[in-house]
Amino acid sequence: MSGFLHQRPIHNPFSDRYPVSPRSSSISQRPFSIFSPTTIIVLLSLIIVLGVFFPWVSMPEGLFFSTKLGTTKWRDYTLTQAASFVAKNGTLIVCAVSQPYLPFLNNWLISITRQKHQDKVLVIAEDYATLDKVNERWPGHAVLVPPVPDAQTAHKFGSMGFFNFTSRRPRHLLQILELGYNVMYNDVDMVWMADPFPYLQGNHDVYFMDDMTAVKPVNHSHDLPPPGKKGRPYICSCMIFLRPTNGAKLVMRKWIEELQIQPWSKAKKANDQPAFNWALNKTAGEVDLYLLPQAAFPTGGLYFKNKTWVQETRGMHVIIHNNYIIGFEKKIKRFRDFGLWLVDDHSIESPLGKL
Ligand SMILES: *[C@@H]1O[C@H](CO)[C@@H](O)[C@H](O)[C@H]1NC(C)=O
Ligand SMILES: *[C@@H]1O[C@H](CO)[C@@H](O)[C@H](O)[C@H]1NC(C)=O
Ligand SMILES: *[C@@H]1O[C@H](CO)[C@@H](O)[C@H](O)[C@H]1NC(C)=O
Ligand SMILES: *[C@@H]1O[C@H](CO)[C@@H](O)[C@H](O)[C@H]1NC(C)=O
Ligand SMILES: *[C@@H]1O[C@H](CO)[C@@H](O)[C@H](O)[C@H]1NC(C)=O
Numbered sequence: 001m002s003g004f005l006h007q008r009p010i011h012n013p014f015s016d017r018y019p020v021s022p023r024s025s026s027i028s029q030r031p032f033s034i035f036s037p038t039t040i041i042v043l044l045s046l047i048i049v050l051g052v053f054f055p056w057v058s059m060p061e062g063l064f065f066s067t068k069l070g071t072t073k074w075r076d077y078t079l080t081q082a083a084s085f086v087a088k089n090g091t092l093i094v095c096a097v098s099q100p101y102l103p104f105l106n107n108w109l110i111s112i113t114r115q116k117h118q119d120k121v122l123v124i125a126e127d128y129a130t131l132d133k134v135n136e137r138w139p140g141h142a143v144l145v146p147p148v149p150d151a152q153t154a155h156k157f158g159s160m161g162f163f164n165f166t167s168r169r170p171r172h173l174l175q176i177l178e179l180g181y182n183v184m185y186n187d188v189d190m191v192w193m194a195d196p197f198p199y200l201q202g203n204h205d206v207y208f209m210d211d212m213t214a215v216k217p218v219n220h221s222h223d224l225p226p227p228g229k230k231g232r233p234y235i236c237s238c239m240i241f242l243r244p245t246n247g248a249k250l251v252m253r254k255w256i257e258e259l260q261i262q263p264w265s266k267a268k269k270a271n272d273q274p275a276f277n278w279a280l281n282k283t284a285g286e287v288d289l290y291l292l293p294q295a296a297f298p299t300g301g302l303y304f305k306n307k308t309w310v311q312e313t314r315g316m317h318v319i320i321h322n323n324y325i326i327g328f329e330k331k332i333k334r335f336r337d338f339g340l341w342l343v344d345d346h347s348i349e350s351p352l353g354k355l
Contacts, residue, residue, distance in 0.1 A: 074135045074142070075128075079172075082143035083179050086122045091182040093117060096169055098126040098149075100328065102133065102355050103343055104188040107335065109350045110342040111192040118351055124172050126165060137352040145172055166272035167259045169237070174252035177244045187238040189322040189331055191340045196241075196318050199297075204290035205247030208280075209297035211236035211273070211323070215309055222291045224284050232277040235291075236299060238321050247287035254279035300324045304334060 083092060093112065097105045105123065112118050123142040125131035126149055134142035149165050169185065176183045184196070200207055210216075210225060211234045225233045242248040258275035280289060294302070295316040301324035302309060303317070310317075320340060322331045335341035347354040 074131055075144075077135075077140075077143050079143055079145055079175055080179060082122055082140065083176060083181055085140045086120060087181050088120045090180070091120055091184070092122050092176060093120045093184045093186065094122045094124055094172065094176065095186050095188045096124040096126055096165075096172060097130055097188055098165070099129045099133075101188055102130065103332070105134075106347060106350045106352055106355050107341060107343045108186065108188045108190055108192075109352060110346050111190075113349050113351065115192050115195045117192075117195070117197070121351075126168070133355070134352065141351070145175070163271060166237075167256075169272060170252045170255040170259070170276075173240070173242060174249060174256070177242055177249050177252065180244045182241070182243050184241045185239070186319070187321065187323075190238065191320045191322075191335070191342070192318070193320060194296075194318045196297075199292055199318060200241050202290065203243070204288045205243055205245045206251050206280075206287060207241035207290045207292055208235045209239050209292045209299070209319075209321075210234065210294060211238075211299045211301070213299055213301035213305070213324070215302070215306070216294050218293070218295055218313075220291075220294060222293075224280055224289045224291060227281065230274070232274060232281050235273075235277050235280055236321065236323070237271075237273045237276040238323065239292075239297065239319060245288075247283075251279050251283050251287055254283050258282075304338065 086092060095105065095108065109118060109121065112121060121141060123130070123134050125134060125142045125144045128144065128148065131142050131144045145168070149161070149168065173183060173185055212225070212228070225235070228234050242252070255272075255276050258278045259272060262275060262278075293316075295313040296318040298309075298313075298317065298320070300321045303320050304322070304324065320338075322335055322340075325331055325334060332341060336344070342349070343355075
Protein backbone atom coordinates (compact mmCIF):
# COMPACT_ATOMS: atom_id res chain seq x y z
CA MET A 1 0.00 0.00 0.00
CA SER A 2 2.57 2.56 1.03
CA GLY A 3 4.84 1.44 -1.82
CA PHE A 4 2.05 2.46 -4.14
CA LEU A 5 1.87 5.81 -2.35
CA HIS A 6 5.46 6.61 -3.13
CA GLN A 7 4.87 5.97 -6.80
CA ARG A 8 2.31 8.76 -6.92
CA PRO A 9 4.06 11.98 -7.83
CA ILE A 10 2.37 15.30 -7.08
CA HIS A 11 2.52 16.38 -10.69
CA ASN A 12 0.69 14.19 -13.11
CA PRO A 13 3.24 12.86 -15.62
CA PHE A 14 0.47 11.84 -17.99
CA SER A 15 -0.81 15.37 -18.43
CA ASP A 16 2.40 16.32 -20.23
CA ARG A 17 2.65 13.18 -22.28
CA TYR A 18 -0.93 13.24 -23.60
CA PRO A 19 -1.84 16.91 -23.90
CA VAL A 20 -4.79 16.17 -26.18
CA SER A 21 -6.74 14.03 -23.76
CA PRO A 22 -10.42 15.04 -23.86
CA ARG A 23 -10.42 15.41 -20.07
CA SER A 24 -7.51 17.82 -19.75
CA SER A 25 -9.31 20.66 -21.49
CA SER A 26 -7.34 23.52 -19.94
CA ILE A 27 -4.09 22.04 -21.21
CA SER A 28 -5.39 21.21 -24.68
CA GLN A 29 -6.58 24.76 -25.36
CA ARG A 30 -3.12 26.27 -25.60
CA PRO A 31 -1.84 24.29 -28.64
CA PHE A 32 -5.07 25.09 -30.53
CA SER A 33 -4.46 28.81 -30.63
CA ILE A 34 -0.85 28.38 -31.83
CA PHE A 35 -1.30 25.70 -34.51
CA SER A 36 -2.63 25.99 -38.08
CA PRO A 37 -6.04 24.56 -39.13
CA THR A 38 -4.33 21.47 -40.62
CA THR A 39 -2.66 20.73 -37.34
CA ILE A 40 -5.99 21.13 -35.59
CA ILE A 41 -7.55 18.52 -37.86
CA VAL A 42 -4.64 16.17 -37.20
CA LEU A 43 -4.96 16.78 -33.48
CA LEU A 44 -8.73 16.25 -33.55
CA SER A 45 -8.24 12.94 -35.36
CA LEU A 46 -5.70 11.98 -32.74
CA ILE A 47 -8.20 12.81 -29.99
CA ILE A 48 -10.78 10.53 -31.63
CA VAL A 49 -8.23 7.75 -32.14
CA LEU A 50 -7.00 8.05 -28.55
CA GLY A 51 -10.54 8.38 -27.21
CA VAL A 52 -11.73 5.26 -29.00
CA PHE A 53 -8.71 3.01 -28.78
CA PHE A 54 -6.72 4.17 -25.77
CA PRO A 55 -9.08 2.76 -23.13
CA TRP A 56 -9.14 -0.63 -24.85
CA VAL A 57 -5.47 -0.84 -25.73
CA SER A 58 -4.27 -0.14 -22.25
CA MET A 59 -7.11 -0.54 -19.78
CA PRO A 60 -5.39 -0.38 -16.38
CA GLU A 61 -3.26 2.61 -17.31
CA GLY A 62 -6.29 4.31 -18.85
CA LEU A 63 -8.26 3.90 -15.64
CA PHE A 64 -5.37 5.11 -13.52
CA PHE A 65 -5.02 8.10 -15.82
CA SER A 66 -8.62 9.25 -15.51
CA THR A 67 -8.76 8.64 -11.74
CA LYS A 68 -5.74 10.85 -11.28
CA LEU A 69 -7.13 13.63 -13.43
CA GLY A 70 -10.46 13.45 -11.64
CA THR A 71 -8.87 13.99 -8.24
CA THR A 72 -5.87 16.26 -8.82
CA LYS A 73 -8.01 19.33 -8.21
CA TRP A 74 -7.98 18.53 -4.47
CA ARG A 75 -4.20 19.08 -4.39
CA ASP A 76 -4.86 22.83 -4.38
CA TYR A 77 -7.75 22.73 -1.89
CA THR A 78 -6.66 24.83 1.09
CA LEU A 79 -7.54 24.56 4.76
CA THR A 80 -9.25 27.97 4.52
CA GLN A 81 -11.49 26.77 1.68
CA ALA A 82 -12.17 23.42 3.32
CA ALA A 83 -13.03 24.94 6.70
CA SER A 84 -15.45 27.43 5.20
CA PHE A 85 -17.09 24.69 3.11
CA VAL A 86 -17.48 22.20 5.96
CA ALA A 87 -18.07 24.35 9.08
CA LYS A 88 -21.60 24.58 10.40
CA ASN A 89 -22.51 27.28 12.89
CA GLY A 90 -18.82 28.23 13.10
CA THR A 91 -17.82 24.75 14.25
CA LEU A 92 -15.68 21.97 12.78
CA ILE A 93 -15.01 18.40 13.84
CA VAL A 94 -11.57 17.32 12.65
CA CYS A 95 -9.39 14.24 12.65
CA ALA A 96 -5.99 13.60 11.08
CA VAL A 97 -5.84 10.38 9.11
CA SER A 98 -3.41 8.43 6.96
CA GLN A 99 -4.31 5.51 4.72
CA PRO A 100 -3.93 2.63 7.21
CA TYR A 101 -6.48 4.31 9.50
CA LEU A 102 -9.26 4.50 6.87
CA PRO A 103 -11.31 1.64 8.43
CA PHE A 104 -11.17 3.45 11.79
CA LEU A 105 -12.16 6.71 10.10
CA ASN A 106 -15.20 4.99 8.65
CA ASN A 107 -16.14 3.42 11.98
CA TRP A 108 -15.88 6.79 13.73
CA LEU A 109 -17.89 8.49 10.95
CA ILE A 110 -20.75 6.00 11.26
CA SER A 111 -21.02 6.80 14.97
CA ILE A 112 -20.96 10.56 14.27
CA THR A 113 -23.58 10.22 11.53
CA ARG A 114 -25.87 8.54 14.05
CA GLN A 115 -25.61 11.75 16.13
CA LYS A 116 -26.24 13.87 12.99
CA HIS A 117 -22.96 15.80 13.22
CA GLN A 118 -21.23 14.34 10.13
CA ASP A 119 -21.76 17.53 8.07
CA LYS A 120 -19.15 19.34 10.17
CA VAL A 121 -16.45 16.68 9.77
CA LEU A 122 -13.24 17.71 8.04
CA VAL A 123 -10.68 14.95 7.52
CA ILE A 124 -7.12 16.26 7.55
CA ALA A 125 -5.51 13.78 5.18
CA GLU A 126 -1.90 12.98 5.97
CA ASP A 127 -1.27 11.42 2.55
CA TYR A 128 -2.58 11.86 -0.99
CA ALA A 129 -4.27 8.45 -1.08
CA THR A 130 -6.48 9.49 1.86
CA LEU A 131 -7.14 12.95 0.39
CA ASP A 132 -8.29 11.42 -2.90
CA LYS A 133 -10.28 8.55 -1.41
CA VAL A 134 -12.29 10.72 0.98
CA ASN A 135 -12.98 13.48 -1.54
CA GLU A 136 -13.92 10.98 -4.24
CA ARG A 137 -16.64 9.56 -1.95
CA TRP A 138 -17.47 12.75 -0.06
CA PRO A 139 -16.35 15.83 -2.03
CA GLY A 140 -14.80 18.64 -0.02
CA HIS A 141 -14.52 16.80 3.29
CA ALA A 142 -10.78 16.12 3.14
CA VAL A 143 -7.89 18.53 2.94
CA LEU A 144 -4.14 18.04 2.95
CA VAL A 145 -1.92 20.56 4.71
CA PRO A 146 1.54 20.30 3.11
CA PRO A 147 4.18 19.05 3.52
CA VAL A 148 3.14 15.37 3.49
CA PRO A 149 4.74 13.39 6.32
CA ASP A 150 6.82 10.35 5.41
CA ALA A 151 4.24 7.58 5.04
CA GLN A 152 6.72 4.73 5.57
CA THR A 153 7.58 5.76 9.09
CA ALA A 154 4.49 7.55 10.37
CA HIS A 155 2.45 4.66 11.73
CA LYS A 156 4.47 2.76 14.29
CA PHE A 157 3.41 3.90 17.77
CA GLY A 158 6.44 5.21 19.65
CA SER A 159 8.57 5.76 16.55
CA MET A 160 10.09 9.07 15.49
CA GLY A 161 7.86 9.04 12.43
CA PHE A 162 4.76 8.67 14.63
CA PHE A 163 6.00 11.54 16.79
CA ASN A 164 6.50 13.72 13.72
CA PHE A 165 3.06 12.74 12.45
CA THR A 166 1.24 13.58 15.68
CA SER A 167 3.29 16.77 16.08
CA ARG A 168 1.38 18.22 13.16
CA ARG A 169 -1.84 18.15 15.20
CA PRO A 170 -1.40 21.39 17.23
CA ARG A 171 -0.36 23.23 14.06
CA HIS A 172 -3.51 22.16 12.22
CA LEU A 173 -5.65 23.12 15.20
CA LEU A 174 -3.98 26.51 15.67
CA GLN A 175 -4.53 27.28 11.99
CA ILE A 176 -8.25 26.48 12.33
CA LEU A 177 -8.52 28.67 15.44
CA GLU A 178 -6.79 31.51 13.60
CA LEU A 179 -9.51 31.20 10.96
CA GLY A 180 -12.04 31.79 13.74
CA TYR A 181 -13.75 28.41 14.13
CA ASN A 182 -14.63 26.31 17.16
CA VAL A 183 -12.95 22.97 16.62
CA MET A 184 -13.34 19.52 18.06
CA TYR A 185 -10.41 17.20 17.44
CA ASN A 186 -10.88 13.42 17.74
CA ASP A 187 -8.57 10.45 17.22
CA VAL A 188 -10.37 8.07 14.88
CA ASP A 189 -10.08 5.07 17.20
CA MET A 190 -13.06 6.59 19.00
CA VAL A 191 -16.78 5.87 18.80
CA TRP A 192 -19.56 8.28 19.70
CA MET A 193 -22.32 6.69 21.78
CA ALA A 194 -24.18 10.01 22.22
CA ASP A 195 -23.92 13.66 21.18
CA PRO A 196 -20.91 15.27 22.93
CA PHE A 197 -21.91 18.88 22.18
CA PRO A 198 -24.33 19.29 25.13
CA TYR A 199 -21.34 18.48 27.40
CA LEU A 200 -19.32 21.46 26.13
CA GLN A 201 -20.98 23.70 28.67
CA GLY A 202 -20.02 27.27 29.48
CA ASN A 203 -17.57 29.42 27.62
CA HIS A 204 -14.27 27.79 28.49
CA ASP A 205 -11.27 27.97 26.15
CA VAL A 206 -10.24 24.30 26.08
CA TYR A 207 -12.22 21.11 26.88
CA PHE A 208 -10.53 17.70 27.28
CA MET A 209 -10.77 14.27 28.91
CA ASP A 210 -8.58 12.49 31.44
CA ASP A 211 -6.52 9.48 30.38
CA MET A 212 -6.19 8.17 33.96
CA THR A 213 -7.88 4.84 34.70
CA ALA A 214 -8.61 5.48 38.40
CA VAL A 215 -12.35 5.73 39.04
CA LYS A 216 -13.49 9.20 40.13
CA PRO A 217 -16.75 10.23 41.82
CA VAL A 218 -19.44 11.18 39.30
CA ASN A 219 -19.38 14.78 40.59
CA HIS A 220 -15.61 15.20 40.18
CA SER A 221 -14.10 18.65 39.62
CA HIS A 222 -13.83 20.10 36.08
CA ASP A 223 -10.45 21.69 36.85
CA LEU A 224 -7.19 20.46 35.38
CA PRO A 225 -6.29 17.39 37.47
CA PRO A 226 -3.16 17.65 39.65
CA PRO A 227 0.11 16.36 38.16
CA GLY A 228 0.78 12.61 38.27
CA LYS A 229 4.04 10.77 38.92
CA LYS A 230 5.80 12.38 35.96
CA GLY A 231 5.07 15.90 37.21
CA ARG A 232 2.40 16.56 34.60
CA PRO A 233 -1.26 15.56 34.32
CA TYR A 234 -2.46 12.66 32.10
CA ILE A 235 -4.92 14.43 29.85
CA CYS A 236 -5.66 12.67 26.57
CA SER A 237 -4.66 14.49 23.38
CA CYS A 238 -7.27 12.31 21.64
CA MET A 239 -10.33 14.50 22.19
CA ILE A 240 -10.02 18.26 22.46
CA PHE A 241 -12.58 20.99 21.95
CA LEU A 242 -11.29 24.52 21.43
CA ARG A 243 -12.98 27.87 21.09
CA PRO A 244 -11.20 30.43 18.87
CA THR A 245 -10.03 32.44 21.90
CA ASN A 246 -6.61 33.80 22.84
CA GLY A 247 -6.49 31.22 25.63
CA ALA A 248 -7.01 28.25 23.31
CA LYS A 249 -4.46 29.63 20.82
CA LEU A 250 -1.97 30.08 23.64
CA VAL A 251 -2.33 26.40 24.60
CA MET A 252 -1.74 25.33 20.98
CA ARG A 253 1.36 27.56 20.69
CA LYS A 254 2.69 26.21 23.99
CA TRP A 255 2.06 22.64 22.79
CA ILE A 256 4.07 23.31 19.61
CA GLU A 257 6.83 24.88 21.71
CA GLU A 258 6.91 21.93 24.14
CA LEU A 259 7.24 19.51 21.22
CA GLN A 260 10.25 21.50 20.03
CA ILE A 261 11.84 21.67 23.51
CA GLN A 262 11.43 17.92 24.07
CA PRO A 263 11.88 16.32 20.66
CA TRP A 264 11.57 12.59 20.09
CA SER A 265 14.37 10.45 21.53
CA LYS A 266 15.07 6.70 21.38
CA ALA A 267 15.00 6.53 25.16
CA LYS A 268 11.61 8.20 25.67
CA LYS A 269 9.75 7.08 22.52
CA ALA A 270 7.20 9.79 23.28
CA ASN A 271 4.14 10.82 21.33
CA ASP A 272 2.58 14.27 21.41
CA GLN A 273 0.60 13.74 24.61
CA PRO A 274 3.25 14.67 27.23
CA ALA A 275 3.90 17.95 25.43
CA PHE A 276 0.15 18.70 25.43
CA ASN A 277 0.08 18.05 29.17
CA TRP A 278 3.04 20.33 29.83
CA ALA A 279 1.31 22.97 27.74
CA LEU A 280 -1.82 22.64 29.92
CA ASN A 281 0.25 22.67 33.11
CA LYS A 282 2.14 25.81 32.07
CA THR A 283 -0.83 27.80 30.78
CA ALA A 284 -3.36 26.76 33.48
CA GLY A 285 -3.09 30.14 35.25
CA GLU A 286 -3.97 32.14 32.14
CA VAL A 287 -6.37 29.85 30.29
CA ASP A 288 -9.89 28.67 31.13
CA LEU A 289 -9.60 24.87 31.04
CA TYR A 290 -12.45 22.39 31.42
CA LEU A 291 -12.15 18.70 32.26
CA LEU A 292 -15.05 16.71 30.80
CA PRO A 293 -16.87 14.20 33.03
CA GLN A 294 -15.21 10.79 33.28
CA ALA A 295 -18.48 8.84 33.10
CA ALA A 296 -19.19 10.41 29.69
CA PHE A 297 -15.62 10.48 28.33
CA PRO A 298 -13.78 7.53 29.90
CA THR A 299 -10.30 6.44 28.86
CA GLY A 300 -10.10 3.04 27.15
CA GLY A 301 -8.03 1.91 30.14
CA LEU A 302 -11.20 2.20 32.21
CA TYR A 303 -14.04 1.45 29.78
CA PHE A 304 -12.55 -1.73 28.32
CA LYS A 305 -11.10 -3.02 31.58
CA ASN A 306 -13.60 -2.45 34.38
CA LYS A 307 -16.97 -4.17 33.81
CA THR A 308 -18.26 -3.08 37.22
CA TRP A 309 -17.66 0.56 36.39
CA VAL A 310 -19.25 0.20 32.95
CA GLN A 311 -22.38 -1.28 34.62
CA GLU A 312 -22.49 1.48 37.24
CA THR A 313 -22.26 4.22 34.61
CA ARG A 314 -24.52 2.61 32.00
CA GLY A 315 -26.29 5.18 29.83
CA MET A 316 -23.79 7.91 30.70
CA HIS A 317 -21.09 7.12 28.09
CA VAL A 318 -20.63 9.61 25.26
CA ILE A 319 -17.30 8.94 23.50
CA ILE A 320 -15.36 5.70 23.87
CA HIS A 321 -11.63 5.68 23.08
CA ASN A 322 -9.99 2.41 22.06
CA ASN A 323 -6.62 3.17 23.70
CA TYR A 324 -4.49 1.37 26.30
CA ILE A 325 -3.87 -1.23 23.59
CA ILE A 326 -1.40 -1.18 20.68
CA GLY A 327 -1.89 -2.44 17.13
CA PHE A 328 -4.60 -2.17 14.48
CA GLU A 329 -5.69 -5.81 14.72
CA LYS A 330 -5.98 -5.75 18.49
CA LYS A 331 -7.98 -2.53 18.39
CA ILE A 332 -10.36 -3.94 15.78
CA LYS A 333 -10.81 -7.15 17.74
CA ARG A 334 -11.58 -5.22 20.92
CA PHE A 335 -14.09 -2.98 19.14
CA ARG A 336 -15.74 -6.16 17.72
CA ASP A 337 -15.83 -7.82 21.14
CA PHE A 338 -17.67 -4.78 22.52
CA GLY A 339 -20.04 -4.36 19.57
CA LEU A 340 -18.35 -1.12 18.52
CA TRP A 341 -16.86 -2.19 15.18
CA LEU A 342 -19.69 -0.74 13.10
CA VAL A 343 -18.05 -1.02 9.66
CA ASP A 344 -18.80 -4.76 9.43
CA ASP A 345 -22.57 -4.32 9.24
CA HIS A 346 -23.31 -0.62 9.04
CA SER A 347 -20.92 0.88 6.46
CA ILE A 348 -23.97 2.02 4.48
CA GLU A 349 -24.48 4.64 7.22
CA SER A 350 -21.08 6.24 6.55
CA PRO A 351 -20.86 9.20 4.16
CA LEU A 352 -17.91 7.28 2.63
CA GLY A 353 -19.90 4.08 2.13
CA LYS A 354 -18.09 0.75 2.18
CA LEU A 355 -14.33 1.25 1.81
C1 LIG B 1 -24.72 27.41 17.24
O1 LIG B 1 -23.67 27.86 18.11
C2 LIG B 1 -24.12 28.52 19.25
C3 LIG B 1 -22.93 29.10 19.97
O2 LIG B 1 -21.82 28.24 19.93
C4 LIG B 1 -24.94 27.53 20.09
O3 LIG B 1 -25.39 28.16 21.24
C5 LIG B 1 -26.11 27.03 19.27
O4 LIG B 1 -26.82 26.06 19.99
C6 LIG B 1 -25.63 26.43 17.96
N1 LIG B 1 -26.75 26.10 17.11
C7 LIG B 1 -26.86 24.94 16.47
C8 LIG B 1 -28.07 24.80 15.61
O5 LIG B 1 -26.04 24.04 16.57
C1 LIG C 1 11.15 13.80 12.05
O1 LIG C 1 11.35 15.18 12.11
C2 LIG C 1 12.70 15.55 12.31
C3 LIG C 1 12.76 17.05 12.54
O2 LIG C 1 11.97 17.75 11.63
C4 LIG C 1 13.49 15.08 11.09
O3 LIG C 1 14.86 15.43 11.24
C5 LIG C 1 13.37 13.58 10.95
O4 LIG C 1 14.02 13.14 9.78
C6 LIG C 1 11.91 13.16 10.90
N1 LIG C 1 11.88 11.70 10.96
C7 LIG C 1 10.95 10.94 10.40
C8 LIG C 1 11.12 9.47 10.53
O5 LIG C 1 9.97 11.40 9.81
C1 LIG D 1 -19.36 15.18 45.45
O1 LIG D 1 -20.38 14.66 46.24
C2 LIG D 1 -19.96 14.29 47.57
C3 LIG D 1 -21.10 13.58 48.28
O2 LIG D 1 -22.36 14.09 47.91
C4 LIG D 1 -19.50 15.56 48.30
O3 LIG D 1 -19.05 15.23 49.62
C5 LIG D 1 -18.37 16.19 47.50
O4 LIG D 1 -17.98 17.41 48.10
C6 LIG D 1 -18.78 16.44 46.08
N1 LIG D 1 -17.60 16.85 45.32
C7 LIG D 1 -17.58 17.89 44.51
C8 LIG D 1 -16.29 18.17 43.79
O5 LIG D 1 -18.55 18.60 44.31
C1 LIG E 1 2.51 22.07 36.95
O1 LIG E 1 3.51 21.14 37.23
C2 LIG E 1 4.32 21.44 38.34
C3 LIG E 1 5.41 20.41 38.39
O2 LIG E 1 4.88 19.11 38.49
C4 LIG E 1 3.45 21.45 39.59
O3 LIG E 1 4.21 21.81 40.71
C5 LIG E 1 2.31 22.45 39.40
O4 LIG E 1 1.42 22.38 40.49
C6 LIG E 1 1.54 22.16 38.11
N1 LIG E 1 0.55 23.21 37.88
C7 LIG E 1 -0.74 22.93 37.67
C8 LIG E 1 -1.61 24.10 37.45
O5 LIG E 1 -1.20 21.79 37.64
C1 LIG F 1 -13.69 -0.79 38.91
O1 LIG F 1 -14.85 -0.04 39.12
C2 LIG F 1 -15.38 -0.13 40.42
C3 LIG F 1 -16.72 0.56 40.41
O2 LIG F 1 -16.60 1.90 40.03
C4 LIG F 1 -14.39 0.45 41.41
O3 LIG F 1 -14.90 0.36 42.72
C5 LIG F 1 -13.08 -0.33 41.32
O4 LIG F 1 -12.11 0.26 42.14
C6 LIG F 1 -12.59 -0.34 39.88
N1 LIG F 1 -11.47 -1.26 39.75
C7 LIG F 1 -10.26 -0.85 39.39
C8 LIG F 1 -9.22 -1.92 39.26
O5 LIG F 1 -10.01 0.32 39.14
